[in-house]
Amino acid sequence: MPARMPLRPVCTASFLCAALAFAAGASAATAPLPQGCEPAVAGVVVAPAFPPSAPAFPPLQLQMRTPLEPTVLPGGGRNYLVYELHLQNFSADAMTLRGIQVLDADKANAAPIADIKEAQLEAHLRTVTIGDNEGTKRTLGNGQGAVAFLCLAFDSKTQVPARLRHRVLLDGAAAFGPVIGTRATPLPVLGGPVAGTNWSPDNSPSLHSHHRMGLWVVDGTAQIARRYAIDWKKYGADGKPWTGDQRDVRSYHAYGEKTVAVADGTVVVAQDGYPDNIPRTPAGFEPAVPVTMESVAGNRVVIDLGGGQFAYYAHLMPGSVRVKAGQRVRRGQVVGAVGNSGDARQPHLHFQLTTNPDVMASEGLPHVFETYRMKVGDGAWETRSNEYPMGNVVLDFGPEARN
Template structure:
């Protein structure tokens, strides 16, 4: 796999950055066939250049007054033999009358607009849109009143053999017009090749990106800015071979297989946040759930560690076990170092590790960034274990990070 890597830092624990295209063939096409697409993801193609005789549409004046904006441009993200692009289109109607969004076409910005890379029809658009301002017609999210906005949550999946365009454009199909968006890049964020955050097997990447995930859809206005800190966040949960998360009393945190498991530094860096002392919650059961402390922006992450990885990227660990945080603010940590243990503090229903990479050291006031892990094994359904390198695990799969190491 000819991916260009740049290595920085000292020899031990150095951080790798993927900055080149990842549109080449990847191992694991057979695996991709067994891993279903996350809900809301559309298979994409390369798109074909327009015929020489194609008629070029004439621009209209004044231009259609619907804004099409992508606040955070995507980066090609490899996972289980596919390449993904995850991003949002912020739509806002600045015209003097209501408009209805009927479709979205995704185009290769460096090719004539003949064959779209992907097309979202009425049903897909309806599923992907979330209203920003409610207005007078909350039942029809595709209809944007005067001044109204909505966000389209896009996920494009490319087969490993299909080259991902370097730039995309978007064409929003309205009632009697088309709103064109600007070109966006598809290799925006240098991706860190991270070490494992956990040890052992039977971990599942819960709430990884899909339209069913509150992480992916978690658009929050914090400090006056709408952001998605959890865009690529994973809730790492541990199950036994029968897919049960605990053995014994479901209200006892210690009954959960994830509880107390070791949490490791994914890279060298400096600890910029280390908090302990938040109590564990009693896990959620059919009887209900009540957090040990009221959930606020201060308590939502519970016991936590945030590591500055450099280059404007931060690795964050949340919901850690009380009394287990073994580092303090200002400490330098090494990749693979034991940091803490999995708990159930903060806004956690049952024991798991919430892990994310963001552009700021804040649980919500930040933008979520893509990341990949250097090596692990996965299996889907009844398939055999398969080794993966330089990918991001998501979907209905089971992950094996390997056995514990003595130094931890």
């Protein structure tokens, strides 16, 4: 791995990102699917069962929108699309959602590439508007809304469509949403935010992750800054992140490990001085200082990578921040150390890429890491290139860290 490398996009809106999912030397092994990621298939064109009918009038008053269009994200031997579908009922009558079908927008009369049935639908939904919804997230009254958290997983032989459309199934009817693209964001190639081996990318996108479901309204806008965020932790052979006293931050395998710049850039935030918390135990948890919008990330560093993309390092160890606002940094340069400050229950590095320097008032952006070794379960280490680590895996970033 080179000591320095400029930030560069893997793909743009006109580039087929899926072609980069399997770099030379990567094996065909795949990581387990994260919970809530639906296997996607090619949309096979079929003959319509009935002649096309005239559009209904008035059309179904179900609004569908995707605030941040997805970008094909290679990871763990697959290609993923991670995004949200915001739904809102603008009619006077209640609507009960029975399913969501994802369609290839460029194939007329094609079968769905993914089909979320009624039995699985509720796990994907979060209700937006509080009110009487008959005890289910799937029933939207007048003015009520929900967000469907979607993740599509394509295998190496399936071409990811360039454009998608959604069909929401209701009682005796179906509503169609607008066309969205799948190549929205230039995908930067980054170095690792940590160095060394045995790192677990916890809370990466899945329906188990509070990051993925973390829709927040800040300054009047609902956003998911943590959409692709990862909590970098280390676990011992016993499956625990600590050895010894669970209440001592120094007992944790990740504590004090170096955090490094993922690319060349300019530091725009460098905050130090927050104390470490006593880690959470079965007896409970209380942060060392009250959690506010200012203190939630604790000691932190934010690097402007250019192109409207910001690398965010949170929960750093007090006294470890080595950079200052306005300073230029190079890829691999040490910026701090893993700590337990802010809203952190145990020592880890919270890392995310976002559209602005605010930890919550921003949209989380996809990214890939240039190279790392990956291990699934008790399997052998494999070298992966230009991927994002999806699923339950262990990573080795090697020694890239420069003082």
